[in-house]
Amino acid sequence: MADFIQTSNTRTAVRELAVPIAGVAAFAAVIQDVLDNNPFGCVGYVQGGVNHDGVEKNREHYIAKINYEDQDAKTVGTISARAPGVAAFEAVAAAMGGNPVRDSGRETYSCRLKCHDPSGEIYYVTFSRNTVRITSYEDDAIRAAVEAWADSVPALA
Numbered sequence: 001m002a003d004f005i006q007t008s009n010t011r012t013a014v015r016e017l018a019v020p021i022a023g024v025a026a027f028a029a030v031i032q033d034v035l036d037n038n039p040f041g042c043v044g045y046v047q048g049g050v051n052h053d054g055v056e057k058n059r060e061h062y063i064a065k066i067n068y069e070d071q072d073a074k075t076v077g078t079i080s081a082r083a084p085g086v087a088a089f090e091a092v093a094a095a096m097g098g099n100p101v102r103d104s105g106r107e108t109y110s111c112r113l114k115c116h117d118p119s120g121e122i123y124y125v126t127f128s129r130n131t132v133r134i135t136s137y138e139d140d141a142i143r144a145a146v147e148a149w150a151d152s153v154p155a156l157a
Helices: 024-037 086-094 140-151
Strands: 011-016 045-047 050-052 055-069 075-083 100-102 108-116 122-128 131-137
Touching: 011 140, 024 055, 024 086, 024 108, 024 122, 055 086, 075 086, 131 140
Parallel strands: none
Antiparallel strands: 011 131, 045 050, 055 075, 055 100, 055 108, 108 122, 122 131
16 A cells, blocks of 8 residues: 655644734735735746736635614624625625624634745635634745734734
8 A cells, every 4th residue: 555755844824813803894904915015025827827916815705793683782683694705795794684783893704815935835825803824835934924024014913
């Protein structure tokens, strides 16, 4: 029987945020900053005949939490709605009708960015309200670049 042979040494690093990212607008701003400014120095590449940006969204989802309250402000029901992007998330939260109250403190957001390092390594940076996670990297310089950038972003302290 054949054995599995290790072919690489990929790593994962996690930063636990001292305070959760305040809301979906602040979360989206952090993601858009990475996409617009490419603070990790990533480079575009071609894979399977398709051109890719150095940093691009790989997957994302947002979960809105809505409480329904009676006239005495007592919660009489709750719902969770998963949306594929920020615009859909905000539309779901706004379209509920009745007496809904967003429970923004319990909402969850996740966005994973696919990054292509100049060395050729592909790695991922995943953002949630409480963490930033770097996965599938080998070179410590990648972690250092992401960490240096995160140190400069107040929402990621």
